[in-house]
Amino acid sequence: MDCKSEESAQRADSQAFQEPEGPPEAGGEDGLSESFQLLQMDVEYEYPEETSPANSATWNSVGAAWSSKNVQRKQRHWERIVSSKKSKRKQERERRKAKRAEDPGKGTCPQHSKRFLKALTKEKLLEAKHSGPRLCIDLSMTQHMSKKELSRLAGQIRRLYGSNRKASRPFWICLTGFSTASPLYEECLRMNDGFSAYLLDVTEEDCFSVFPLETLVYLTPDSEHPLEDIDQSTVYVIGGLVDESIQKKVTFQKARDYSVKTARLPIQEYMIRRQNEKNYHSEILAINQVFDILSTYFETRNWPEALKKGVSPGKGYILQNSAE
Numbered sequence: 200m201d202c203k204s205e206e207s208a209q210r211a212d213s214q215a216f217q218e219p220e221g222p223p224e225a226g227g228e229d230g231l232s233e234s235f236q237l238l239q240m241d242v243e244y245e246y247p248e249e250t251s252p253a254n255s256a257t258w259n260s261v262g263a264a265w266s267s268k269n270v271q272r273k274q275r276h277w278e279r280i281v282s283s284k285k286s287k288r289k290q291e292r293e294r295r296k297a298k299r300a301e302d303p304g305k306g307t308c309p310q311h312s313k314r315f316l317k318a319l320t321k322e323k324l325l326e327a328k329h330s331g332p333r334l335c336i337d338l339s340m341t342q343h344m345s346k347k348e349l350s351r352l353a354g355q356i357r358r359l360y361g362s363n364r365k366a367s368r369p370f371w372i373c374l375t376g377f378s379t380a381s382p383l384y385e386e387c388l389r390m391n392d393g394f395s396a397y398l399l400d401v402t403e404e405d406c407f408s409v410f411p412l413e414t415l416v417y418l419t420p421d422s423e424h425p426l427e428d429i430d431q432s433t434v435y436v437i438g439g440l441v442d443e444s445i446q447k448k449v450t451f452q453k454a455r456d457y458s459v460k461t462a463r464l465p466i467q468e469y470m471i472r473r474q475n476e477k478n479y480h481s482e483i484l485a486i487n488q489v490f491d492i493l494s495t496y497f498e499t500r501n502w503p504e505a506l507k508k509g510v511s512p513g514k515g516y517i518l519q520n521s522a523e
Contacts, residue, residue, distance in 0.1 A: 320364050321398060323369055324363075324364070324369055324371070324398045325398065327368075327369045327370060327371040328371040330431070331368065331369060331370055331371050331431065332370050332371070332429055332430075332431045332433070332435070332493075332497060333370060333371050333372075333373065333433075333434045333435070334370040334371070334372050334373070334434075334435050334437065334490065334493070335372075335373045335374075335375055335406045335409075335410065335415075335434050335435065335436045335437070336356070336359075336372065336373070336374050336375070336436075336437055336439045336486060337375055337376055337405075337406050337417075337436055337437065337438050337439055337450075337453075338374055338375065338376045338377045338383065338439040339375065339376025339405050339406075340376075340438065340439065340440050340449065340450075340453075341376075341381065341382075341383050341439065341440075344383075344440075344441060344442070346382075348441040348442065349382055349383050349386045349441075350386055350390065351441045352383065352386075352439060352440075352441045352486075353383065353386040353387045353389075353390045353391065354390060355441070355485045355486045355487045356374075356387060356391070356439075356486070356487075357387075357390060357391040357394075358487040359372070359486055359487040359490045360372065360391075360397055360399070362487065362490060362491055362494060363490070363494065366494050366498065367498060368494075368497055368498055369494075370490075370493070370494065370497075371399070371400075372399040372400070373399065373400040373401075373402070373406075373409070373434075374399060374400065374401045374402070374439075375402055375404060375405060375406040375409055376402075376403065376404070376405050376406065377401050377402065377403065378403045379401075379403075406434075406436055407457045407459065410434045412457060412458065412459055414432065414433060414434050415433075415434050415436055415459045415460065416433050416434070416435050416436065416459075416460050416461070416462050417436045417438070417450060417451075417453070417454035417459050417460070417461045417462075418435055418436060418437055418438075418461075418462055418463065418464070418489060419438065419448075419450040419451040419454065419461050419462075419463060420463050420464075420482040420483055420484075421447065421448045421450075421451035421461075421463070422451060422461035422462050422463040423461075423463075424460075424461060424462045424463065425462065425463055425464070425465040425467070425468055426462040426463065426464055426465060427465070429493065429496060429497050435493065436454075436459075437486050437489050437490070438450035438453075438486075439486060441485075463482070464482070464484075464489065464492055464506070465502055465506070466482050466506060466510060466516055467482075468502075469502050469503050469506055469518060469519060470506060470510065470516040470517060470518055470519065471516065471517065471518075471519050472515055472516060473512075473515055473516060473517045475515055479513075479514075479515050480514070480515035480516065481514050481515065482514070482516075484509060484510070484514070488509040488510070488511070489509065490509075491505075491508050491509040492505045492506060492508060492509035492510070493505070495508040495509070503518050503519075503520070506518065
């Protein structure tokens with residue numbers, strides 16, 4: 200009896216000991232499940248449905264379609280520009296054709312190709328080398344010029360050469376005192392397309408060493424002698440000097456040092472001073488303006504017409520017959 204009572208008591212104690220463990224285990228499972236649910240909610244919040252792979256593919260396809268439309272729009276815009284340019288070129292060709300039909304005698308061989316005209320220009324320039332008037336640009340005074348002044352001088356050389364190419368009776372041009380290692384040469388290459396192929400002479404020697412002194416006439420605004428005519432046996436020298444400080448008599452003094460004849464353009468003989476607000480009057484011209492005057496006179500033998508070509512109103516001079 201005692202043994203059975205004892206075993207019953209042990210079983211009761213064991214049940215009493217195990218029964219309380221049930222609820223905590225169930226509560227643990229519920230707590231763990233609730234934690235997983237909260238974690239899933241956090242994940243869904245951080246990564247909403249629109250970032251799912253399917254939606255990402257949709258956005259990529261939309262972006263690709265938009266990019267494709269943008270490319271097509273740009274392509275259509277470019278095609279319109281090209282079409283417009285072609286139309287303008289066609290209209291310009293028709294306009295020139297109609298103009299030539301109205302005045303067939305005007306212009307230099309308008310019916311010929313560009314290649315033919317280029318060859319014709321080359322032939323005229325080479326002919327001037329042997330029988331035409333000669334023009335020398337003295338570039339031996341550029342060592343003290345600023346970068347800005349060198350750029351301006353390089354631009355003047357380009358315009359001078361362009362005018363000579365278009366002239367019906369071109370000069371043969373020689374650039375003296377011009378080193379290929381000089382800053383001016385580098386500036387000419389930078390600013391002037393095809394400068395190395397210009398049809399002219401280039402030498403590092405001074406003009407007083409290249410030509411006989413008796414054949415030279417140095418053109419300077421400080422000379423007392425006006426230029427009356429252009430002689431094809433004479434070499435006319437223009438000082439390649441752009442000096443913003445306007446140093447006077449630089450070229451005149453250089454010519455005197457070598458006992459070379461000097462002359463000035465006949466501005467005083469054919470033009471008069473024009474009153475202006477700044478009371479500014481100057482006979483100092485750029486080298487391309489001097490050349491335009493010489494070239495026009497050589498073709499027309501008319502000084503007023505030549506001076507009108509090269510002396511801009513800003514210099515403060517007008518032709519005598521233009522005065523009121």
